[in-house]
Amino acid sequence: MIELKDINKTYNNGQPLHVLKGIDLNIEQGEFVSIMGASGSGKSTLLNILGILDNYDSGTYHLNGTLIKNLTEKQAASYRNRMIGFIFQSFNLISFKTAVENVELPLFYQGVPRRKRHELAMQYLEKLGLRDWAQHYPNEMSGGQKQRVAIARALITHPQIILADEPTGALDSKTSKEVMALLKELNRTEKITMVIVTHDSGVAAQTDRRIHISDGLIVND
Amino acid sequence: MRLDIDTYREIADSLVRNRSRSLLTGFGIFWGLFMLLALIGGGQGLKSMLLKNFEGFATNTAIVWESATTKPCKGFKEGRRWHMSYKDVERLRKMVPELETVTPVLSEWGITAEYGTSTASCSLKGVYADYANIESPKLKYGRYINSTDVLLERKVCVIGKRIYTSLFPEGGDPCGSFIKLGTAYYQVIGVDFNSGNISINGNADQAATVPLPVIRKIYNRGSYIDIICLTGKKGIRMSSLEERIRQILAREHYFDPTDKQALFYLNTEQVFSIMDNLFKGVNFLIWLVGLGTILAGAIGVSNIMMVTVKERTTEIGIRRAIGATPKDILSQIIMESISLTLMAGSAGIVFSVLVLQTVEKITKQSTFQINFWTAIAAAALLALLGVVAGLAPAVRAMQIKPVDAMRDE
Numbered sequence A: 001m002i003e004l005k006d007i008n009k010t011y012n013n014g015q016p017l018h019v020l021k022g023i024d025l026n027i028e029q030g031e032f033v034s035i036m037g038a039s040g041s042g043k044s045t046l047l048n049i050l051g052i053l054d055n056y057d058s059g060t061y062h063l064n065g066t067l068i069k070n071l072t073e074k075q076a077a078s079y080r081n082r083m084i085g086f087i088f089q090s091f092n093l094i095s096f097k098t099a100v101e102n103v104e105l106p107l108f109y110q111g112v113p114r115r116k117r118h119e120l121a122m123q124y125l126e127k128l129g130l131r132d133w134a135q136h137y138p139n140e141m142s143g144g145q146k147q148r149v150a151i152a153r154a155l156i157t158h159p160q161i162i163l164a165d166e167p168t169g170a171l172d173s174k175t176s177k178e179v180m181a182l183l184k185e186l187n188r189t190e191k192i193t194m195v196i197v198t199h200d201s202g203v204a205a206q207t208d209r210r211i212h213i214s215d216g217l218i219v220n221d
Numbered sequence B: 001m002r003l004d005i006d007t008y009r010e011i012a013d014s015l016v017r018n019r020s021r022s023l024l025t026g027f028g029i030f031w032g033l034f035m036l037l038a039l040i041g042g043g044q045g046l047k048s049m050l051l052k053n054f055e056g057f058a059t060n061t062a063i064v065w066e067s068a069t070t071k072p073c074k075g076f077k078e079g080r081r082w083h084m085s086y087k088d089v090e091r092l093r094k095m096v097p098e099l100e101t102v103t104p105v106l107s108e109w110g111i112t113a114e115y116g117t118s119t120a121s122c123s124l125k126g127v128y129a130d131y132a133n134i135e136s137p138k139l140k141y142g143r144y145i146n147s148t149d150v151l152l153e154r155k156v157c158v159i160g161k162r163i164y165t166s167l168f169p170e171g172g173d174p175c176g177s178f179i180k181l182g183t184a185y186y187q188v189i190g191v192d193f194n195s196g197n198i199s200i201n202g203n204a205d206q207a208a209t210v211p212l213p214v215i216r217k218i219y220n221r222g223s224y225i226d227i228i229c230l231t232g233k234k235g236i237r238m239s240s241l242e243e244r245i246r247q248i249l250a251r252e253h254y255f256d257p258t259d260k261q262a263l264f265y266l267n268t269e270q271v272f273s274i275m276d277n278l279f280k281g282v283n284f285l286i287w288l289v290g291l292g293t294i295l296a297g298a299i300g301v302s303n304i305m306m307v308t309v310k311e312r313t314t315e316i317g318i319r320r321a322i323g324a325t326p327k328d329i330l331s332q333i334i335m336e337s338i339s340l341t342l343m344a345g346s347a348g349i350v351f352s353v354l355v356l357q358t359v360e361k362i363t364k365q366s367t368f369q370i371n372f373w374t375a376i377a378a379a380a381l382l383a384l385l386g387v388v389a390g391l392a393p394a395v396r397a398m399q400i401k402p403v404d405a406m407r408d409e
Helices: A043-050 A073-083 A099-110 A114-127 A143-155 A173-190 A201-205 B005-017 B019-052 B086-095 B129-133 B147-152 B161-167 B212-218 B242-253 B268-311 B313-321 B326-363 B372-398 B402-407
Strands: A002-013 A015-027 A032-036 A058-063 A084-087 A161-165 A193-198 A209-214 A217-220 B061-066 B099-115 B118-127 B139-142 B156-160 B178-181 B184-192 B207-211 B227-232 B263-267
Touching (some): A002 A043, A015 A217, A032 A043, A032 A201, A043 A058, A073 B326, A099 A114, A143 A173, A161 A173, B005 B019, B005 B326, B019 B268, B019 B372, B061 B242, B086 B242, B156 B161, B268 B313, B313 B402
Antiparallel strands (some): A002 A015, B061 B227, B099 B118, B099 B178, B139 B184, B156 B207
């Protein structure tokens, strides 16, 4: 599913910063993986590369058999749209759109007709127990609800992978557990590959496989 | 680009979200377009109002009249009076073949016209039949002075509009009636409704035109004439004849041909070209001011869109992360910019049309309104401005990377 071979990444902001120093990683279809590491260890950079949000300097990255390298912006956008769902720490919902409009958005960029995408978005919100909140704006919802909207938005394109960056970072412990349970359930029932970046060992403990990254290298798998 | 109701809703949403900002920015465009169109309409209205003054007046005309000399010549002191005579008319006819018409005019001022109990003050103008080439009459009733009238020295007159309305307040065809002009009675043969304000010895609407020999006899005018009116043949510029005409008259009357005061040579071509230059200048200013204002408005839009893009970095980053291509973002920003300029600009077009319509109502002139194609051109200009104004901010937005969405947190 995900095949990383000797991925290197250097940031050149003034002083060159070698962030990833040769990452080799294989993640199979349907795995439930967490990536752990201290801040500055390179875990967010790794996630950005996995999510085709950022380029890498050398090595190869195959996603579902496709080599992800030197893509045009348009190709990258299309892969992100169809293959990857994102869940962010700060939810990253668009504040002036209602829950259902937020969920619809990826389908809008796929060119799905209006009526169809609205229907689908409502289905997913219902699945996540947010049917009554469909017409509410993000600032009217609790953190847990917002994250569930974000999850619905990630799921709506039927991605093969969901990449979550500290999905529970902004939530209290009770809702954290709920969200993790939800992700786990999605992994079990829908067979979606989940990659969760976190520094919370409690969160990592709920995953099937824990990858520790330190100073740009995988130290423990 | 995806054409979808949501695309439009999104544009409307983002414009409405910052309502006062959109309004203020739009006002720049609105005012720019209003200014441009109102000025264009006002300019063309004023121009045609001014040109109306020249109505019925041949554009290829010159008028000469004499005055006291200001330069000594051939032993004569300066300040000498001299007079043009009928011989000069013949001379000009013979010696300047480029002239189409050479016709003298005699005038009498402060004449009272009477008919029944009505009176009106007027001027008398004695002309030959070919005077119609100089000031073409707009005859409401009857006919103009013809050569038989002149030959037989008939006491007939063509009266101007104001004399007609004063003497015949009940209207109707006055031809055949006899009116008293000064000391003698004349039969009315025509009514001239020419309302141009160019006046050759008296306003056309206050003048009674009669055959020249009649005036010459009744007022004992001898062989002197007041003015000579000239028109050139087709394609002849009257200004090119001035020198020769001066030479001919100067030789005969012993004044210095360079003495511009001794002989006035009024060339309508000059007057028209002065008008023309004036309006060219006015037009240039109109476009300068109008386009400048619109441009300032467009720069305002561009600036505000820049700010908007900066504010929406996170939002745009999110959109990019979930699959928007750079082109999607580009078209979104440009569409917003076009919508803003088009809406504000259309309001400007509508408002200027309203204002010009009101001006037309008030002035009772129908020459102020901009025409349909000007409005269409203005709308096209707007769309173009929208694109141009949106371009820089859109490129900026396009450069936002999806990771920026997360970095901003």
